Amino acid sequence: MNRPVNRLGLLALQILVGLIGLAIWHVLTVYPILGAPKQIQFFFSTPVEVLKRTWMEMTNPEIWGHLWITLQETVLAFVFGAAGGIAFGFLFARNALLAAVFDPYIKAANALPRVVLAPIFALWFGLGIWSKVALGFTLVFFIVFFNVYQGVREVSPVVLNNARMLGMNERGLLRHVYWPSALTWMFSSLHTAVGFALVGAVVGEYLGSSAGLGYKIHEAESVFDVTGVFAGMLILTVFVVVIDTVVTLIENRLLVWRPQAGGQG
Amino acid sequence: MRLVGGTALGHGDAVRLEDVSIAFTLKGGKRYVAVEGIDLGVMPGEFVAIVGPTGSGKSTLLNAAAGLLKPASGRVTVFSSALSGLNARAGYLFQADALMPWKTALDNVAVALEPQSVKRAEALARARDWLGKVGLATFVDRYPHMLSGGQRKRVALAQMLIRDPEILLMDEPFGPLDAQTRQIMGNLLLDLWAANRKAVMFVTHDLEEAIALSDRVVVLSAGPAARIVGEFKVDLARPRDISEIRLEPQFHALYKEIWSCLRVEVSRAYASGPA
Numbered sequence: 001m002n003r004p005v006n007r008l009g010l011l012a013l014q015i016l017v018g019l020i021g022l023a024i025w026h027v028l029t030v031y032p033i034l035g036a037p038k039q040i041q042f043f044f045s046t047p048v049e050v051l052k053r054t055w056m057e058m059t060n061p062e063i064w065g066h067l068w069i070t071l072q073e074t075v076l077a078f079v080f081g082a083a084g085g086i087a088f089g090f091l092f093a094r095n096a097l098l099a100a101v102f103d104p105y106i107k108a109a110n111a112l113p114r115v116v117l118a119p120i121f122a123l124w125f126g127l128g129i130w131s132k133v134a135l136g137f138t139l140v141f142f143i144v145f146f147n148v149y150q151g152v153r154e155v156s157p158v159v160l161n162n163a164r165m166l167g168m169n170e171r172g173l174l175r176h177v178y179w180p181s182a183l184t185w186m187f188s189s190l191h192t193a194v195g196f197a198l199v200g201a202v203v204g205e206y207l208g209s210s211a212g213l214g215y216k217i218h219e220a221e222s223v224f225d226v227t228g229v230f231a232g233m234l235i236l237t238v239f240v241v242v243i244d245t246v247v248t249l250i251e252n253r254l255l256v257w258r259p260q261a262g263g264q265g
Numbered sequence: 266m267r268l269v270g271g272t273a274l275g276h277g278d279a280v281r282l283e284d285v286s287i288a289f290t291l292k293g294g295k296r297y298v299a300v301e302g303i304d305l306g307v308m309p310g311e312f313v314a315i316v317g318p319t320g321s322g323k324s325t326l327l328n329a330a331a332g333l334l335k336p337a338s339g340r341v342t343v344f345s346s347a348l349s350g351l352n353a354r355a356g357y358l359f360q361a362d363a364l365m366p367w368k369t370a371l372d373n374v375a376v377a378l379e380p381q382s383v384k385r386a387e388a389l390a391r392a393r394d395w396l397g398k399v400g401l402a403t404f405v406d407r408y409p410h411m412l413s414g415g416q417r418k419r420v421a422l423a424q425m426l427i428r429d430p431e432i433l434l435m436d437e438p439f440g441p442l443d444a445q446t447r448q449i450m451g452n453l454l455l456d457l458w459a460a461n462r463k464a465v466m467f468v469t470h471d472l473e474e475a476i477a478l479s480d481r482v483v484v485l486s487a488g489p490a491a492r493i494v495g496e497f498k499v500d501l502a503r504p505r506d507i508s509e510i511r512l513e514p515q516f517h518a519l520y521k522e523i524w525s526c527l528r529v530e531v532s533r534a535y536a537s538g539p540a
Contacts (some may be wrong), residue, residue: 160361161333162421164351166428167380176376180367258366259410 022047045227053231067239069212073129073201074243077136077165078194082186084137085144089182092145093152110142114200127209136200143193144186151185152178184258187251194247198240213239278342279464280308280330280355280432283434285339287325299325301490303339305483306358309431310462314475316527317485318534323468324360326485327434330466331357343432356430358438362417370396370420371405377424395423397454399429419453426457433458433465439474447471451478459504472527476519477507484526487534495526 022163029046030037041049057063092099124132155177163177186193205214213236220228283457285303288296299322307313328334329341332351341348343355364373374392375385383391396405399419409417418438427431439447451474458465469475475482476499484495501515509514 030275044345158359158361158363162357162359163358163365165331165333165355166377166424167353172380176365176368176379180365185366211474257369257408257410 041226042224043226045230048225050230050234053227054234057231057235063216063235066212066216069129070198070201070205070214070239071243073132073136073204073212074100074194074197076129076133077200078140078197080133081137081140081197082144082193083142083144086148086182086186089145089148090143090152090178093149093182094178099149106145110146114138115203115207118204120206122208132201132204132209132212135204136197136262139196139200140193141220143196147185147189148182151182155181184255187255190247190251191244194243195240198243202236269409274299277308277345278281279309279311279344280352280466281306281342282326282329282360283340283342285323285329285341287329287334287338288337289333292308298489298490300485300492303492307432307464307466309456309464312467312479312482313456313481313483314467314469314479315483315485316469316472316475316523317491318487318527318531319470320488320534321491321530322488323470323485324436325434327466327468331355331434333357338480354430355432355434356425356428358418358421358425358433358435360437360485361439362409362418362421362529364417364424366399366409369406369408370401370412373409373420374423374427377427383404392423395427396420398457399423409428415442415450418442418450422450422454422457429461431463431528433467435465435467438467438519440469447474448508453479455503455507456507457517472520472523473511474507476501476516476523477505477510484530487530487537494530495523497523497526 024045025044028034029040029044034040036215092102117138118131118181121131121134125134160173160177163173168176189254202214202217206215207210209215213232217229217232217236220226220232282303282305286298286301288298291297303326305313305326315326317323325334329336330352332341332348332355335376341352343352364370364524365376368376371389371392374395375388378388378391393402393405396402396419400418401416402413402421404416407416409420412420421438439450442450455478465479467475467478472482479499482497482499483493484497485491486494497519499519501510501513501519
């Protein structure tokens with residue numbers, strides 16, 4: 001990259017790209033360039049319509065109920081998935097035999113596209129939030145599991161030997177060495193894990209539910225309400241950005257000891 | 266002064282290796298003998314430096330004394346009792362960074378007292394005190410990555426010494442530091458050691474450093490199957506200043522004598538393989 005632009009200039013450029021995108025969308029759907037606007041709008045809607053609909057949805061208290069459901073599913077899937085991943089990651093990393101025996105099954109389970117489980121979970125756990133939590137769990141679990149497993153296995157041998165020479169027993173090592181090391185790896189995958197928890201929730205809702213953002217989008221799709229689909233996607237995007245920002249804040253707080261990228265080494 | 270026939274192995278040794286050999290199994294099943302037939306004792310309060318060419322198994326000897334490695338044959342005794350498992354009476358200063366990166370300097374030092382069941386508040390107070398002694402009073406809340414290489418070594422030194430171990434094992438601890446920092450750290454180490462003399466096994470490849478710090482220099486031969494090829498008493502007066510002592514004629518005489526023994530091994534090490 002050559003000369004970096006200053007912050008304000010960069011922000012202006014970023015906004016400009018968005019505006020140009022919206023402008024192209026607007027021009028192509030409002031003026032008869034690609035075909036009759038009515039027909040084009042059926043497939044692509046228009047930015048103004050989508051924004052209007054989004055505003056309408058956001059001011060309607062109903063959407064907050066849906067967001068609340070999706071948030072609950074995401075958080076529950078993340079918490080259970082992370083807890084399970086940490087527990088099993090630790091167990092397997094500290095017990096080579098267990099890891100070796102279960103290795104093919106873990107790989108097989110991880111290779112399975114989790115979406116196919118959604119109907120099964122709906123059957124087992126019903127159409128409420130728990131079938132979505134289960135789907136999110138299967139996604140989050142493996143990410144956290146592999147990271148914690150790696151984190152515990154790849155503790156620096158020097159740090160470990162030093163801690164042992166300081167007289168730490170297995171409990172001390174677990175608390176002061178293995179656990180923080182595993183947490184580091186877990187947090188490095190935090191964004192991905194939270195993202196997958198959300199994917200589990202939304203896909204689950206999409207495939208069968210009566211509430212949540214995925215349900216809203218599916219509902220609009222089933223009546224060819226493209227404006228509604230885009231509005232739902234926009235709300236979902238904002239939702240994801242907000243969650244991701246919260247994750248970043250948590251991460252910065254918890255990994256305060258870690259050197260900043262590009263900073264003093 | 267060259268000691269004839271090695272050190273007299275006394276019974277009062279803090280740590281003692283008797284006819285110790287250490288071997289590793291390499292990939293492919295080959296056996297590599299790192300050191301062989303080592304007899305070495307360190308008395309309480311004695312500072313022994315071990316020098317030798319790269320790959321002579323200096324660190325291997327320390328690891329055996331620490332209990333991190335089990336000798337293939339021979340025995341290790343600590344205050345006259347056979348060592349099994351880790352050497353609980355020893356502190357170890359590693360060459361590489363061994364601090365816990367997720368703990369502040371203060372916590373890194375304080376945690377060393379946890380296995381001794383010292384109360385947290387007291388441990389913190391003592392850790393603060395020790396960080397002061399190594400000159401880091403104002404850096405207690407820094408994480409290791411915010412400290413320089415020399416400062417990290419100071420924290421590691423405090424972490425080792427706060428437990429008050431009777432034996433100090435140091436594996437090229439100042440190796441990664443620049444020349445000036447090494448001298449400063451060497452003087453700091455001597456000051457702390459003079460205040461509370463422990464048995465020290467100090468591994469280095471730097472002969473000047475070895476002479477400046479120690480009471481006795483042990484020279485290892487080139488590996489594999491390295492043995493002790495010379496032991497020299499360093500009778501320079503203490504207290505010493507590392508940067509000044511190098512200028513004394515007595516130091517030069519010692520250096521020449523030990524170097525004539527070491528150089529043979531160094532050239533052998535270079536001849537037998539890439540450095």
